[in-house]
Amino acid sequence: MQKLFIFGIGGTGERVLRSFTMLLAAGVPAFDNYEIYPIIVDYDQKNADKDRTAKLLMEYQAIHNAAFSRHVASSKADGVKEQFFAASLHDLTAGVEGGGNFLFPFKPASDHEKFRKYIGCDAFPKELNETEAFIKSLYDDSDRPDTELNLDMTVGFKGNPNIGSVVFNNIRTTDTFKQFLSNFDPNNNDKVVIIGSLFGGTGASGIPEIAKAITSVKTNPEVAAVLVLPYFAPESKENGAIKASRFNSKTKAAVSFYESSAMKDHIKRCYYVGDFTPTTIPYSEGGDTQKNNANLVELVAAMMIENFVSGRKGISSDGSADYKFSFDSNIYANSRQESHDRLYVTDFDDVSFQNVLRYLIQLSIALKFVRDEIYEPKSLSDSRSYVSLLNLNEILKGGKEGKNGQDRVWGFISGLSSFYGKLQEWMKELDYEGNGTTIPGQSHRIALCDMERPLDSIVVCKTVEDIKEENPQGGFLNRIITGAKTAMEKTSGSSRNNLDADFLNARMDSSIKDNGSVGHYDTSKNSLRSDHEPEWVLADILYRVVKEAFDEGKVKISEN
């Protein structure tokens, strides 16, 4: 199988990885044929964004393994395709000292390590007097705590790429990086994506160093960089090390460096994404206080990974290797959005919708169905074929103590139920409208799904008022057409949007059918086929059912 290595560098890289994990969970088909190696690189050991992403990745991995590991082993299949949680995650850092949980062992040698100590500024031997003098000419060597030499690197590089690049220069000598290089085979069409921000310290310095480290060893590697431009702005703080006012100039410097240096020679595609109207966030220099809300920019950055892996041309591509996305050109389409801040799935282009966003909607429906109709009820109706054939009542009663693979079904169901909360939280953050004046809202919100709503209205659509506002000139005609449509639906007693648990239950039952060796059901034995593990069957029918519902237009994605 092809491998996809994704370096999420710094806080932004981690948050993009979080969004990317949601795309993987949704079963976005571009990743079907890949083994995914997420690698979180952050010097800040206590970064809350890092912990959250690592936990999410582990949760994903547990769900994938519960559903598919036994089936892949027994069927000797080359991976899993067209399923939720289909892509298999691999932890390159497992077994490496200081690694594990997808975290690159990249951290200060001691607590509160200062940059001056890291470069040995105070311990140059006599024969390196000239070097010492050179260093002191580059950096302010006064005793003030806010100078670069005195930077406490416990929480990363605090937006100083000139410090980060020094530290990152050593990354190629680490065991984990060597392990990555031994796994990465460009001849196998393996790919690498490096994600980070250009306006901070860790990402801006890490991206070129990692790209160079790869190309110095591998010939013609498929490497892409997702370069995130300013999209959030921490509230200002007196004497704070991070100043949003410097983000643009730092980004320009980084872009200028990338342009003038040979950095872009190492990269096949460069994706840029940012937001001209950054979202204001609470001030944090890192550590356990850095836990930013998910942002539309991060979702778009994750979609860029899909674009790279699928090999599609970007819609704004002019033949160069650069792909630029922002909310006023490719995605930011309707005039209404220039003065308003909320986007809907229908605001995206059809390619983005069909290749990525529809799968997120399908995942939302599936997770809601599993949580509300399977996991939470005390007992399930054993009239349902899938409940009886999969023995779900006994499995749910037995929990994780189940035998003969029942624990796997339990792991899958309880994992999905837990992931429901993660997905809901992520989508709420993306659509965060603010909390009065204390916590500002997103400057650009994206309304995907509200999982607390009924299934038939789970996708957040534009309201009729929104549509009228967008098309004021067509108001009268629209009213006539909408009225006629409604009347026809009422007269015929039918509606195309009637997705509910009853429908999904019916499709779950009917999906367990005898269709030769492809079907899960053996009519002659009135049971599942012997080589069809129940956890895999459940995962498979769940995916198919929701996809069918979507394909048949049962999912309402717009009001008109």
Place this chain on the structure above:
Amino acid sequence: MDFFYFLVTDDNSWELLFHPNYFNGVGFLYGVLGAFAIGVVLALIFYFGCCNNKDSVKYSTKSIWAIFLLIAGVVGYFYADIVLIGDPDTTKPGTFSFSEANNQYYIEQTKGAPVEKVSQLNQIHNKIKSDLKKGGDVRFPFAITTAVLAILFYFIVSLVVKRFTYTGKAIPMLKP
């Protein structure tokens, strides 16, 4: 077929000569065939009507199955009671009810028979007629047995056809 109708043949009324004439001829046969047809038809309606809808499982439940089971019993009961036993007061020549057969048998047996025998047959004929009108004689055991048979056939057919449906594989139970 009298094997199925032990309730009827064990009935005291069975000793009367008129009964074997009808029941051993067509009564039991029509009873079993009717019960079978009722069981099959209702099972097919349930499984291929209620359990073959890919868009809804509202009617594909054990409760609905049980209602169909009950309907099979009720239809079987009234089929036996109304069609096969019939109303002694409104019999029509050409029908195959026991009440009609009772009349025909009386007419055939009394042709040219001695007066004593006619009188005896008349007495039995009238007694059967009178008992049937009051719900007695073999009316109840025959009807209830036919109802049970209809239920039984419904159940057996259910077990056979359920696996061929979209949503009824576990109704009334998963196995066999």
